[in-house]
Amino acid sequence: DVQLQESGPGLVKPSQSLSLTCSVTGYSITSGYYWNWIRQFPGNKLEWMGYISYDGSNNYNPSLKNRISITRDTSKNQFFLKLNSVTTEDTATYYCAREEGFSLAYWGQGTLVTVSA
Amino acid sequence: ENVLTQSPAIMSASPGEKVTMTCRASSSVSSSYLHWYQQKSGASPKLWIYSTSNLASGVPARFSGSGSGTSYSLTISSVEAEDAATYYCQQYSGYPLITFGAGTKLELK
Numbered sequence: 687d688v689q690l691q692e693s694g695p696g697l698v699k700p701s702q703s704l705s706l707t708c709s710v711t712g713y714s715i716t717s718g719y720y721w722n723w724i725r726q727f728p729g730n731k732l733e734w735m736g737y738i739s740y741d742g743s744n745n746y747n748p749s750l751k752n753r754i755s756i757t758r759d760t761s762k763n764q765f766f767l768k769l770n771s772v773t774t775e776d777t778a779t780y781y782c783a784r785e786e787g788f789s790l791a792y793w794g795q796g797t798l799v800t801v802s803a
Numbered sequence: 804e805n806v807l808t809q810s811p812a813i814m815s816a817s818p819g820e821k822v823t824m825t826c827r828a829s830s831s832v833s834s835s836y837l838h839w840y841q842q843k844s845g846a847s848p849k850l851w852i853y854s855t856s857n858l859a860s861g862v863p864a865r866f867s868g869s870g871s872g873t874s875y876s877l878t879i880s881s882v883e884a885e886d887a888a889t890y891y892c893q894q895y896s897g898y899p900l901i902t903f904g905a906g907t908k909l910e911l912k
Contacts, residue, residue, distance in 0.1 A: 734899060790838075790840075791853075
């Protein structure tokens with residue numbers, strides 16, 4: 687069965703970049719589907735951030751378009767999130783997820799990132 | 804942006820009661836693109852109902868979903884203690900591609 691797991695720093699300083707990794711097991715990220723990042727803010731609002739597809743194309747939330755980049759390392763079956771110029775408002779739990787049939791069928795366990803000096 | 808409005812924000816039910824929560828979209832959504840997730844405290848969201856009315860694997864048959872256009876609902880025919888959670892609707896279309904509702908928190912009495 688496919689499994690996803692997020693990893694990365696739990697604390698980032700304001701104005702710096704947030705970088706997270708999603709490691710995927712049980713399915714090759716180049717075989718199909720869309721590989722997403724979603725975040726959940728304190729207070730529980732969910733925000734879709736963007737995806738990288740099986741063929742390497744991207745689609746981003748326009749609210750983040752100038753700050754976000756999602757890339758991948760196919761040799762390691764991982765994909766990555768980079769969010770630039772973070773502020774305290776980027777404090778959230780970050781999830782990676784696989785989209786299929788227009789829904790998010792598989793999720794990682796999430797990783798809390800706090801933006802603070 | 805297609806804004807999803809869920810109501811009520813919080814609801815309380817007794818075991819055995821029938822409950823219905825709604826999700827209204829600011830623009831029409833294809834029924835294939837409207838989904839529900841269950842999230843319990845400290846856990847990731849789980850896909851619960853996909854494409855309006857299809858139960859995800861392992862979801863009890865007391866759950867059902869319906870709707871079309873801009874109005875969708877999730878119903879539990881007879882609530883059980885394990886159903887206490889927050890339920891989110893999600894749509895797939897437009898720009899941004901994916902949006903979520905704010906959630907309905909179901910509490911058990």
